[in-house]
Amino acid sequence: MTAPAYNFAYLDEQTKRMIRRAILKAVAIPGYQVSFASREMPMPYGWGTGGVQVTAAVIGPDDVLKVIDQGADDTTNAVSIRAFFAKVADVATTTRTEEATIIQTRHRIPEAPLHEGQILVYQVPIPEPLRFLEPRETETRTLHALEEYGLVHVKLYEDIARHGHIATTYAYPVMVEGRYVMDPSPIPKFDNPKMDHSPALQLFGAGREKRIYAIPPYAQVVSLDFEDHPFEVQTFADPCALCGATGVYLDEVILDDRGGRMFVCSDTDYCEGRRGEAEA
């Protein structure tokens, strides 16, 4: 049973309608940040209040929810949000990427390819890709209206001037459908190529900053770069120490205080799946 004191999926219906209207406009204008009247949620800002509100407005009793935090299903943030929706919406949950109809994520895109009909909900801290370059909302809004994105290219150029290469490794800015520069949330740039022409619907929720944006399925998402400094993703020298996977994003795990370390899959479901297959 759903907790009796709450409406299905926690939010009241008026709030859901407001969020749903924002989501529909976000889908119609890919990469554009739609303002919405973000609510206080029973968790602090920074824990995914934007993603939780988007999920609450979208989820239904037949959905199967997966929640990941930095790729892991078993970290505090992921466990709490999964338990939250299991309680207030009485939905089935899973850790299997393939089985999920809605995947709420903090800072990763699963390694397993997503399929049509799935919805990926990103938790976003700072939705405005120009915010650290121009603090005034009135100015960044005008820059988006005028499609004036020179500042972002200057930032990437300064990386090259200082480090010899583009040193931005996460929240790497993308151009959506050739119109809006968008912050992909702090996913590693390793994941950026997965956003392009994804069969899944991608929704982004920023609770504190009160913005929702979206990438429809099969939309063009291009990471910004220069002809002589093309966009590149991180590469890893060694495979995952647990499952031996290559071409996946790895986390560094410190093993002791004498410099011992190992690199393992950030996507725990993908890693467990591979180890299960190896044992079978």
Next chain:
Amino acid sequence: MIAAEALAGGFERSVFDAQAVFRAVLSALSRPGQVFDLGERVRPPAPLTAAAGAVIATLADDTTPVHLDAAFAGTAVADWIAFHTGAPLTETPGEATFAIVGRPGGLTFDGFATGTAEYPDRSATLIVILDTLTGGPALRLSGPGIEGTAALAPAPLTPDFMALMTANRALFPRGLDLILTAGTRVAGLPRTTRLSAGGV
């Protein structure tokens, strides 16, 4: 005096009906060309249909003015929407968040809000009542949400429809978004979709 038919025929399980309808509309607008069946979730007075009535009951409330075209004059539809959603009705297209088009043969985009360069989301969504989504002259669709091209064959529509949509597309990121309905079915035509004659 409100007619009895304006009071009946709303969602039976409003929370779950609204969620299901929203998901279908979300799917429709994120995958133009695909048709989604809502089932008969509301029974609004004619000429409002099950799909158009369900969409407006799902999305409209007291913060979203609704505009009705001449097809609904003298019917209980205005009262039905007012009773079931609380939405204010407006005669002025420019004030409308949602507009329901009951005479698609005379469809025009004149006067509806298309948003501003700074706030392109402050634009109207048109809910268009048609006879069919798949039995009319074929349209080829391309754009976000579509892998390659998709087909849709809505009818009846004004002969100017292609020109209207081309002009609407040219406004991007401003523009109107359309939810096409027939019977219990819906299909989405967001402002990003490009149309041409002929099937896939």
